[in-house]
Structure formats: C-alpha cells, structure tokens
Amino acid sequence: MGGYIPEEILESIRLRADIVQVISGYVNLQKRGRNYVGTCPFHQETDPSFTVTPEKQIFYCFGCHNGGNVFKFIMLQHQVSFPEAVKILGEKVGVAVPEGYSPKVKERLRRGEKVWRINALARDYFHAVLMEHPAAAAAREYLAGRGLTPEIIKRFGLGFAPGDWDALIKFMQNKGVGVRDLVEVGLAVQGERKAYDRFRSRLMFPIADIQGKVVGFGGRVLGDGTPKYLNTPETEFFSKGKVLYGLDRARQHIREAGYAIITEGYMDAITAHQFGITNTVASLGTSLTREHGRLLVNYAREIIIAYDADAAGVAATIRGLDILQELGCRIRVLSLPEGKDPDEFLRKRGVEAWRRQVETAVSLVEFKLQVALEKYKNVSTSKEAVLEEVLPSLAAMNGELEKNEAIKLVASRLYTSYHAVAEQLRRFSNNQPKIGINSDKIAKNKHNIIRKNRINFGERAEYGLLKLMLEDTSVIDSVTGALPGNFFRDSFCNKVYEIMLNIYKHPSYASSVLFDYLEEEHQQKLGMLLMEPVPGEDVEGMMAGYINAIKRRQLLEYRDKLIAALAEAEKSGNREEMVRILHEIKIAEKP
Template structure:
C-alpha cells in the first residue's frame, strides 16, 4: 500500500530543507530565505532560492522548483519513495511496514543493482580479516581501523566464483550480478567474479549508496593491472562520479573549496590527515561532468597531481576544464615520484600539509607546463606558446577574472595585456572597425528575482502574498471575510486563490498555504506566479527589535491583507462609478443614478481615508 499522505506531510514538515539542500549547495541567508548558485544549471549570480518556512525552493534562472523530496529526486536521481525514505530516516520518522509505492521498472532495476552492490560490499568487508595479503597491504599503507571502517574497505578472495556463489545463495539473480558489474558471463554461460585477489574500494553516489568498486591487485603478476574498476552500469558512470564525495561534501561547502586527487589511496590518506574536503576521480580523467558536480558546492578547486609527466598533463587538462566552467583553480604539483598517499605515509602529516600549501595559480602552472614541454629559447616557439596561453583564457566566463588572469600572464611573460588581448580569436572577431562606436558594456547576469511572470494588479500581489505566507491571513480571508476568489480582476490571481481555498478545505495542518505549493493543481504559469510571490516578499527587518520595536509577522501579513482588500474595494467602487457615470450621460434626468453615484463616491472617500 502507498505511504499515507499524512505521514508524507509530517516528514516534509519536519525536514529542514535548508539543512538538506545545504549539503549540496552553498547557501547564504538573505532576509527570511536563503540563496545560492543553482545546482541544476550554470550561473554566475545566485538565483536559487530556498524558503525554510515553507519548505520549498525555486530557481529563477532555470525554473526548477519543488520541496525537499523533489530536490533529492532531481539531484540524486532517486525515486519519490527513495527520497521520502531518505528524509524520513534523517528526521526519525518510521514508515509503516508494508507502505510502498510501485516503482517503475527502471527504478526497480536500479534498486536491485544497488542492493547487490551493497551486499557485495558487505561480503568483501567480511573477507578482509581472512585475506593475509590484504591485511599486509592495509598495514603497510599505515591505514588505521577508523579509516578502514570509514571507507568500508574489503578484500576479494582469489577464488573465481566466491562472490557470485555467496550472492546467489542470498537470492540475487545472475543477470542482476552481471548488470551490477560484479560477475562476467563466459560464452558457455558460466559465470566468474570480476574482482579476484584485490583490495576493494566501494564507490558511492552522493546519497551514500554503493554504485561500484575500485580494486587494487594483491598479485605479484606484472601482467595484472594494478587497478581496475567497475564497468559502466545503470547506476555507475565513472565520468560523473567522485570517490568519497558523499563523505567530503559537507567539508567542501564549509571550506569553500574542494581538493581533487587522482587515486583512491590518495583521497583516503588526505582524509586521514584531516583534509576531509578531498575527493578523487574514479578510474578516469577529470571531465566536464565532474567539474559541474563540484560547481554546485563551490566555485574553487585545488588540483593535487603527481609530479611525473602524466600528472603534469592531467593537471593541464583539468585547469582548462575548470577555467572554462568559471571555477577558480589552483594546482599543487608534488615532487616526482611522490603522491599524496606516499607523502603522508613517508614524511608525515605536517610535511604533507606544508607541501599541499605550495599552490600554483593557474597562470603560474600553465606557464610552467608550457616551458616544461616546449623550448622557449626559440622566439617562434615562445610566440606560439604565449598566444596559446592567452587563447586558453578566452572561454573564462567571468570577464573580471579573465582580465586578472591576463594581467598575471602579462607579468610572467613580459607582454602587455592589450597585445595579449589582441592575439585572442574573440578579440579578432569582435574588434570594432576604426571610428566604429563601441557600445558600453551592460550587466548581462540574470537578476536574482525576475519581474512578475504574469500580469496581475499590485493589490492582488499584496493579497496573494499574505494568503500564501500566512495561514491565519488565509483563514481570515475565507472564514471571516467570506471572500470569493471569483471577484479578483485577473485570471491568474483567481486561479491561484481558488486553488488555495480548495487546499485549505482538505489540509488540516497549520502550515502556511504556500508550503503546499508543490501539491496544488494549478497550471505552470500560475505556479510560477505563486513562486515569484513567495520569494519576492520582503518582511520588515528584524533589526527593528534592536530599537525596542517588536514586529509581529502575522500582524504584518494581516495588515497587508487588509490593505489589499481595501484597495480592491476602492478599485471596484471606482469602476462601478465610471459605469454609472456613462449611463448618466445617456440619461441626464435619472435621479436614482445620480443618488447611486453620490453614495458610491461617499463610500470611496471613506475607504480612501481609511486606507494608508
């Protein structure tokens, strides 16, 4: 049976949406709400708004909106049921036994794969103490039991079928184990374990579910690959997965930058050294998807790569990706032959921290990389390389950051900034002809909150804000004033108020009507209007209390409601007077019309005197 709606509502109401979204997005408070860079599209100006009071979010850049469940569904790729269970667990609400929601076939398949992968994780962990070579590896790498537990390390036995046999005995079908990347099938139909005689590193998604494995060989066979990884599956995409991100994301948001390393052991070593805002790529080079994932949490990354040629080249590619994505980036190139793991293990935590503090700016690194790989003593080569470096900065989206980078490049290579700018393709394409007037630059970044998405009257704006943000105001409007939504002048306002009135009749909670916005049955343009009303309302500053003036929030919204009703009534009277005046022009001797107009004018004057 489905989860009862009252339990879903209780879970939603108990959840701290700022805390949940804050695990993935760096949020800062602005008035009653919080804002940050949208995790669903690329932007430079924060347009992602979160209302802790109503438990909803809205991005005015890409239009994404919803509640705490919607966010987890879209960000982590969860089904609705998975999102509800995740939030329920965090707020300590038990979901009744047997409460289910029929998942789609694709969701069910994903759940089966994750269950199989987590069962494999448990099996590998159970084998660790039995595997002498794996224990020796753990000891030689100086890993504490705490780190072994934190990263759930395990061991795959040398057997060709041990894992498959164990999981089959638990009821997992062979096709599920195959699709999870745990076993492979021979041409004759027999199966064998993909990972054998290896230390196993579980790989998680951002929700903390196991989605794959990295595996380090324990064999002395020189033909055996040192590391292998799970293949691409329905739940594991190595080009969009960071190792350890679910453990690091809180620290990344707190430290306001992420440290990226190349290997599993490198990430574990830095976590052990207290550098917990560290992640590693998962068996692949850094990709645009990787950068986009981190950009949701921070705008700054520090690359820590090995000092060999492969490390330099990987860092060069990663710097280009980061700059094109609008990220600030620094680089740490370790001494040749060292990696973060060996540095911590052989030279200690303090020396490792000192080494990691020796960061190169992107320009400092790019010039060093170019001089390492090219002969700058030849003017033609130096010219070619300087031009290439300047062109590499062309895609940097932030114009100020781009100019600052060009200035640093100018200082390092001794070429004036204006000359460097003239060498770039963008400058050559957009260079104005002589005497051509150059338009002044305009601020092109999208505003944090756009203008009203639907044409409604100012007094309708006030009334709807009061009703959406205060249950007391809404109940006063309908129960005390017996207001009819059909009397509102504009269609969008009428549709929204009618939906709120209907929701109040079925919702027994005391939450503001705006918190039920994701559940309202309204057209998209009306929903967008409601979101705009909620996130653009400014309450009186709480700083008034510093002067001994306490402002009651409900009283403020009730006053807003009363003012709006007064203005709407004044508008209605004015419109009626205009209608009667037109009739009087056709019937100048109609005394009754004249008396009606007089009475309505008196009412309008009284109302005007009462309305501030």
Template sequence: MLRTNIVDLIDDFVPLRRNGSNHSACCPFHDEKTPSFTVSDSKQFYHCFGCGAHGTAVGFLMEYERMSFPEAIHELASRANLTVPSEASTENNPKSINLTPLYDLLEQTNEFYQQQLRNHQKADAAINYLKDRGVSGSIAKKFNIGYAPEGWNNLIQHAGNNNANLLIDAGLSIKKDENNHCYDRFRNRIMFPIRDARGRVIGFGGRVLGDDKPKYLNSPETSVFHKGKELYGLFEARKANNQPDKLLVVEGYMDVVALAQYEIQYAVATLGTSATPQHMELLYRHTPEVVFCFDGDKAGIAAAWRALRQTLPTMKSGRQARFLFLPDGEDPDTLIRKEGKTAFEQRISTADSLSTYLFTHLSQDIDLSTLDGRARLAEFAQPLIKEIPKGYFKDLLIQELTARTQVDSNTLNRNTHNEEHTTHHYENPYPVQKTHQIQLTPMRKAIMLLIQNPQLAQHSLDNAWLSELDNTGAKILLKLFETLHTRPHLHTGAILELWPNDKERQHLSQLACKNILTPEAGLKEEFLGLLKLLQTKQQQEKNQALFHNLTPESGAKLSEMNDEERKDFMKTLAN
C-alpha cells in the same frame, strides 16, 4: 512532492526538534548557536529567520545536497518508491528499469567483502597490506574496505544461482557461456566500494594482492555505474563536511584513504579515467575551489594538462582551480606519511593557480623576448581562453595575455569572445539569501494568507472581479484561486513547486515565510475582509473611471446600474 513529508526529509540530514506546530534546528546554511531554522509540516516549507534560506523539499536537496533539479526530483521519487520516466524511454520500452534490486545486491556484496576481511581464513595478507600502508581499523571501517577472496564463485555461492543475471548486470560477475554460467570478476583483491552522492554503492575498485594484472581493477560500466560521472570518496568527504572550502582531486583510492588517515578529509579520486566535464560540474556543485594533485613525472604533467582543458569551460564566476605537483617518485599516500598533515597542507595552500599553470605550460620553450615568441603564445592561449565562460576571470586572463604578449587587448577580446561557451546549469529555485522586508499592502496580505493557508480558497468561489484589476498582485491572487479550486489538496510547498514564473515564485516564497499574527480562528474572517476591501477598491476605481469619462453615451451605463451600484457611484461623486 505530495508524497514527501519535508519534516521527515530534512530530519534525515539535520536533527529537528518539535517547537509547537513546527520543527526547528540550528540552520544548516550558516553558523549559529540559537536555532532559527524552522520547518513547517502543514506548509511543507522551511525557512531560516537568521540567513533567509527558505524553500521546499526540492529546494532543500538542491541547496544542502548540491543536487541538480533532476537529481532532486529523482531522489524524492525514490524515497516515495516512485519511478521517474527516463528521457530515453520509448514506446517499446515505456517504463524505466527498476534498479532497486541492483542497488540492494551491490550493498549486500559490500557487506560480504567486509565480512571476508574480518573472518576469511586467508584475509591476513589483506590485513597486513592495509597495516603496512598505515590504514587504521577506523579508517577501513569508514570507507567500508573489504576483501575479495581467491576463488571463482564466491559471490554466486553467497548470492545464489537465482541472482546470476543480477551479478552480471552489476558488473560483479563475468558471463562464461550461453547458459549464464559466470565467475567472480574480483578475486584476491582489497575492495573499495564506490558510492554515489546519495551514499548508495554503485561499483567497486579492487587492488590486487598477488602478481595478477591489472594492479587496479574497476567495475565495468553498468546501469548505475558510470566512471566518467562519479568520484571515489566524495560521499565520505561530504559526510565529514557538507560544505567544504575545497576538494583535492587525487589519482587513487589509497591516496584518498591515506589522506583521510591523516585527517585530510576532503580528497576525492577519479576512477581510472581523466577528469571529465561531468566530474568538474560535480566538484563545483559541492565546493568553490578544486585543487588537482598530480605526480611530478611526465605522466602526471600530461594528466594535469588534460584536467586543465576540462576545467576551462566550467570556470564560472566564483570558482577556482589550482594545480599541485608532488616531488618525483612521490604520491599523496607516500608523501603524507613522510611529512604529515601540516606540511602537506602547506603544499596545497601554495599550489599553482589555473592562470599561473596555464601560462607557465604554454610558455615552455617559447622566447617571449621575441615577436615570434609572443605571437606563438597568443596563438596558443586564445583558443583556450575562448572556452572559458564570459566573466571577470576571462577578462583578467585576456589582460594577462595582453601584458605577456603586448598584443592589443581589443584584438584579443574579439578573438576570444566571438563564441561564448555555454553549459547546462540548474539553479536552486530558492537560493540562500536574506529575505527582503516586504511592505504588506492589502493585496500582499491576502496573497500571504492564501499561500500559507490554501484551504481559505474554498471560502471564496467567485473571484472574476480580480481580472478587472490591472496589477500583478491581482493576477497572482486570481491564479492562486484558480489553482486551488482545481486542486484543493495542494499545500504551500507544492504550490510553490508548481508555480511557473520564477520571479513570482520568489515573491510568493518570501510571503510564505512571513509570520501571521492573526489567530487561526480569525483567519477566515480576516481573509474575506481583505477580499471585500479589495473588491470595494476595485469598484471605486471602476466608478471613478466611469465618472472621468462621462459622455452622453455613458448614460445608458448609469441606467443599467442596480440600486447598490448606483449608491456606490454616488459615493464616488461625493468624494
């Protein structure tokens, strides 16, 4: 956190303009014409006065880039050229592998394949194939489509023999013998680079131009490429719209490219595998609605059912899933070219909901007019509904099953709620929300001044009296002092990231957003004045407690007071 400048980070995603001591822009979290989004260099904190969005560098990546907390930490570490230790690290392997050379080689290979498509003397076959599929030069450039020429050692000649092991590790070359001789994995193929959510090339997919098999070939699993966790086209879809209303899941690279050619820029593809739970969480991190698109043949129907099974455990509140089946013999690539964008999007809008597809599929070959048929449907549906997390969607499915089977709803509820499915989910510590108006008591104002100006802590070193105040604000203020006396270099953003209590962090982040009307030159005087006011109040409460509990034994306490304490006590009696 301390090595990350939030201004530089956010400026990479949202162009900022200097506005006095801060930077501003139109808010990336809601539509507006006048900039109300402010980023503070000194506080390392952002805040939108329009929608209330606020947070630190970690919170911004989680909200804007839809990253999980660990992913945001790894991203910031990578930007600072630091390595986050892996959970899998052991005593024998205490350091994480440096993957930067691998990423660099993959990006260089991507550029090499693009150069070959433009310049290789035998690239005509690849260019003609793309033209025949209706792919324009601009779309080919957008997706960085390239060409792997025929030959066994093009990459080794390009990258050099000293990179042979790295080519093997990247899945670009195949080891031939014990002497690390290798040959190119991809030959005579149209090349599609696969990028992760950060835009880094992590692997490739290749479509053969001749009669070789397989027709489509993907990179193998490597240190950076895991096909069960990545989606082709997601990075490009998010560049077109960082917060898409929906994402369309198709089966092939060319489907994604062809749809983009017709300005449907929210399609992604799995990488030669069925949708996995990791795919589903990745999709729902970026959109509330996922539409699966499958061929209408037996293979497509089977794939759709597998996708539904993977989707059920992820159907938390607010998420939607739908299923689109294309006419026999058609795929998105061929159909979009036949009927165009409007007609294809009409198909998307009328795709079956998850509930419709679920009951339609389960009801096949079942006669619901009979008791046996309704019992079979209940038996088939119950274990599937049981996989869905607790919420309104699950309750409504149970109601629908009750209506279709006439089985008592209480019975269905017992059978579908006895074990709740749970999944790991990382919440943004600074969710986008309207900032509530907080009444600024002296305690809250002192906390506000300190959280926004951590250097003030050095002007008050003895704050033990706060421990005698029995309220949450005093405990927070004391904890702030203790933190800043131990680590005086911390800025506002770092304090919030380190704060252990989520509820308290939310209150602190709201106070960090409020405007301070006091001129900078008067901050120290006002802060110390507030502390004196609070300490005086604390002493008065202490004296009042002593007065209300006067006993013969308390005389000793009175005699132990110094002149100033006795004077304060007498003032209390007078009041």
C-alpha cells in the same frame, strides 16, 4: 503530485525536514538577513543567486528560476520523481514511507534498493575476506606496506576478491541473490557457458554515492595482472562521471575547510584521510566532468587539483580544469615534486610538507602557463602559442581584480606589455559566442526581474491578491466572502487558488505545500511570487483595492455581454427584451 503518498506521511516529513538543514548538505549556504544564499546547484553562475527562505520553507534561484519546497529541491538535485524524493527525505529524517507508488516508480525504487542491497552484501563479503581469509594474506601485507591502519581500512570498507571464478556468486546464492541480478549489478559477467565473478584476486574499493550507498566497486590487481584497475561497468545506478570517491565522507569537511582537494586514485584519497586531510576526494582515475564539478560546488568554490606529476597526470589535470572554472570555481593546481603521487608524497614527506605544497599551489592560469611554456619552448612562435593556451582561462575569470593580476602574470612571463595581453583577451572574448545566463547581472537585479515577469503573468490585481493570500491565510476568508467562486482568469492564479481553497484550513497548511500540487511551469511562477516582497504595509487597503479592481473588471465584462445581447435583441426587433437589457446596463454602469 501529492496523491502518491498519504498526506500524514508527507506532513510528518515536512515537520522534520528543515529546508535550510537539508539544502546545507548539498549547497554551501551563507546567512544574509532572514535568508540564506549560495551558488545555485542547477545552473552555472559565479555570484550567488540561490536563496533559501526558512520562514516560508522554500528555495528560489533568481538566475534559472528554479524554486520550490524541500521535496522539489531533492527532486532536482537527485533527478528523481516526487515519490522518490519523499523516500529520500523520509530516510534522512527517520520517517518510514509506505510502498504506495505508481507501478513505474515502484519498479525503479525496487531496482535501486536491490542494487544497493546487493552491493552492500558484496562490500561486507569482500571486507570479511580481506580481514580473515588466508587467500587475502598478500593483500593485507600490501596494505600494511602502504601504511594503512585497520581503522582506515574499516572506515572505507576495503576488501579483497578471491581468485576463484565463482566465489562471490556462491556466497550471494546462499544469501538468495541470483546470478542474473549479479550480472545486472555488474558484479558478475555472463560467459558463453556460465557466469563468473567480475572481480578476482583484486583489492576492492567500495564506491558510494553522496548518501553513502554503495553503487559500485573498483578493483586493484595485486601483481602483474591487467588491467591494473577494474571498475563496475556503467549502469543505471553507477557512472564514473557522476560520482567522486569519498565525497560522502568528505563533504562536511570540505565545507568546513572552504576548499576541496581532488586526487586521481583511491589510495591517494584514503591516505589523505588517514593523515587528517579529510576534505579530499578522488575522481576514479577519469577526467573530471561537469557532473563532478556540480557535486563539488555545492560544498566549496575553491578546488585544488592534486593529480600525479607525470605526463599522464598533467594531461588528466588539464582536461578537467576548464570545466571546473566554467562552473564558477577558483582553481589551484598542486604539482608534487619528483613525479610522486599524493599517497607516496604523504607517506614519505608527511602532512606538514603536504600543507606547504597546498599553500603554494598555483592558480589555473599560472599552471597553464608553466605547461605551455615547456610545450612551446623550441617553437619560433612560442609567445603566440602560449597566449592561445591561456586566453580561455583569462576570459572565464569573473572578478576584475583577479583577471587584472592574471593578465600581469601572463605579460611578465611572456616579456610583453599588459596592454598587449589585454587587447588579445578583448579580441578573444569578442569572438566567443554569448552562451548561458548572465547570473552576475541577474543576482544584482532580482526584484526588477520579478517585477518584469509579473507584468507578463496577467492582470496586476489577480497577482497582487494572490500574493496577499499566500502571505496571510486570514486574507483568504475575506476574499472568498467578497468574490465567490474561482474568479481568477489567469491560468496560474486559477490553479493555485483552487488548490489553496481545498487545503488552506488544514492545521498544517503553509504556502510551501502548494508546490507539491503544481506542474513545473506553475512551480517556477509560485517561487517567483513568494520571493517578491509585499509592496507595502497596508494589507487591508491593498486587499480592498485588488478586490474592487476585480469586481470592476467583472462588471465591465458583464456590461460587454449585455451590449452584445442588446445588439441581438435590436436585430430581432424584440423591444421588450431591449428595454430589459438597457435597464441591466444602467445598473451595471453605476459606481
């Protein structure tokens, strides 16, 4: 894997990219002893089983068994190839990565860079039009009426698309960008006779990914035009279900606050930031997806939903609640009074009133209760219908204390007993299919799991010896002197040892480098082996024991071959050969 890019480039990035610092940009890590732990971003869990070991510069999840070095993390997090991960990390740490990729990877990177460059040009163009062009006077007046300051407008790169059918196309052609590229990116539409600008007479909101690169736009019409909001179409590099508006600016504030606020629209998030509520993002007016949830749990597990308080807003809220709870989030719902959206509420009531609303935001179960009680208030079987609405949320709770309190709440609102609700919950849970990994149990039995898997790996001596060599390179020289060649029978041990012998004498060698040369299956085994503690302090004694066990195995294998050869010699009547083989067998059987 490492052959795509010169080793000196990889090494330069490794030296600058501290794994704890890099992963902290995506996962909320807490220090525990020598390691850092957090909720795994690669599978659903509630108790943290994701571990980062700074002294080895590796990560490992005891739940889903994903593990590796800093490059591997970026590959999994962004779903990119090794060269693409190197480029992303190189940009983060200031190391230029040459264009030495395979044609396929190079083409994808080229397309990505083109998309980001074109979108950045469009953002700057729209912003300049908003700030200076006479055609944008109404847009400037609109933003002023919404109370947005020039500073916040610049921070979020707001812009305006003129009403002309080809204003952006002409601008881009002067910059060397063709119409075909604009159509591919989603900024232009190919008509029957010619292409035209997708966004016209609209207030423009650039949409950035987690790295701050513009991947698309949202355009709000000023006046009575339709649709009210128009987004960049779904492309290879833009999907509303995979991006949260403002997350690139909010992620650090979310981590510091310990919770995230999700609003429904651009203006809600922008106004919140202007009022200093910088842990706010928006869902681009679409239902929350699992990808949205995974983005958020990297920074905080408490989520407050602050959608519009009208009927459509409530429906949109409910669609995303269960998804977030399934991912291990603690959900609260902020219902604003008088049908106001967050933008209007903040401008009319102010930040202190907003904070009071946040403090009184209700739990997911209570919110569902409120909605269901209103929904079934005139139904004769309302109690059963309401209970059916809230049981999934009760069942998804992992903390027993929280679950007990929620059961009490439901019982009191339905005027029934705790035991009646608990019994219905038990029946509901028993009827649900058991899906996914029990990461709570896994996190509590980490070393037992590793020990169990080690037995499956192959002979104990091979894995024990490989473990010692991974921990201390001085052991490698002792092993090569005692056991020449690649003596490993297990395919994983054989491959790791082969790579190790080729690179361990390099001054910058570390066990984490091995991940760059292994396939997925072997990467998981290496991560598991590296995370297991060394079983004792007598390294020399353990090494001698493992070497002797392997030598004994080799002798037994040699003896078996001799016995087979003796049988052949006896069958052919070759007495001289039989005498020679018997002599060899006696030597092999000596202790």
